[in-house]
Amino acid sequence: MTIRQQVGVIGAGTMVVGIAYVFAARGCEVTLAEPEPARAEKALETVRAxxxxxxxxxxxxxAQAGQLPxxxxxxxxxxxxxxEMDLVVEAVPERPELKGQVLAAAEERRPLVLAGNTSGLSIDDLAAPLRRPGDFLGLHFFNPVWSMPLVEIVRGTRTAERTLKRAREAAGLIGKETIVVRDSPGFATSRLGVAIGLEAMRMLQDGVASAEDIDRAMELGYRHPMGPLRLTDLVGLDVRLDIASHLAETYGPRFEPPRILLDKVAAGDLGRKTGRGFYDWGET
Structure with a gap:
């Protein structure tokens, strides 16, 4: 993949904005598909900011900053x-039916690489209805996309070698390191990250320590750049709940969502996007 290639992103959430930004910053022409005008304009504002x-x-x-928007x-x-874009990435919410509809529509545009940004849904399941499953794979980006160095590439059973090669080139263009994993529930990063996050929630629920001290334990003791509870607030408690529930269906009780997570999501405390999660973001 070379500079000035065309990239499509679908949605207007935090992840989509980050993906759009990093490709535009490397000279690509980026088209963002979002039906709600207000959300689309907010996405462009975030790119400019x-x-x-x-x-x-x-x-x-x-000069680069001026040209990017x-x-x-x-x-x-x-x-x-x-x-016939070089790459189209969907990053809509983690609902299989919604992703299936979006991917079917995107496939009609005949991109060289069609990717699903998912942290846990089966790539083979998402590929099953597609007419060209060889052109499809998973690209799991991490927030904030402009600063996190990793892209997890998820290769489905029918993903073609040329598609994997192009995906690696796309990640390299935006300065990312890649790992390649086979399609399995939670892949590598979600299984590890969610396991740590859920245990941190159980510790908070049991009164072992405050959210701040649990996070500092991982930051200072294990050199994690961010603690698991603060990271959950950034990702979204609802997103973490969906992933944990999905993993629990496959791997059993060790991924069962703790009560504190269920209660916070039910109360609408979803993290930074709502102003409150495990932290009060109105005070930061």
Whole structure:
């Protein structure tokens, strides 16, 4: 994949914005598909704001920061994406039916690589209805996309070698390191990350320590850049609950969501996006 290639992203959430930004920052023409005008405009505003921050920190020149927003545009539907793009990544919520609908529509645009950004859903299941499953794989990005160095590539049973090669090239273009895993529930990163996160929640629930001290234990004792509870707030408690429930169906009780997580999601305390999760984000 070379500079000035065309990349499509579907959705307008935090992950989509990050993916759009990193490709635009490397010179790609990015088209973001989002049906809600307000969400689409907010996504573009975030791209512009991140470009300005990158300029202030010396990561982009003034010229680069000025050109970047012009490389990102929005359309209101997947079927308005340009045809035969180099890469199309969907990053809609982790609901199989929704992802299936979006991927079917995206496949009609005939991208060279079609990717699902999922942290736990089966790539083979998502590929089953597709007419060209060889062109499909999983690309699991991490928040914030512009600073996290890893992309987890999930190879389905029918993913073609050429597709895997192109995905690696795309990740390399945006400066990411990759790991390649086979399609299995939770892949590598979600199984590890969710296991740690759920145990941290149980510790908080049992009164072992405060959220702050549990997080500091992992940050200072194990050199994690962020503690598991703060990370859960950034990812979204609802997202973590969906992933944990999915993993529990496969791997059993060790992934059962603890009561504290169920209660917080039921109360609408979903993390940073709602202002409160394991932390109060209105005070940070």
């Amino acid at each position: 991140q470009a300005a921050r990158a300029r202030e920190r010396g990561r982009l020149t003034s 012009g490389r990102a545009r929005t359309v209101s539907a997947v079927d308005e994406l340009p045809e």
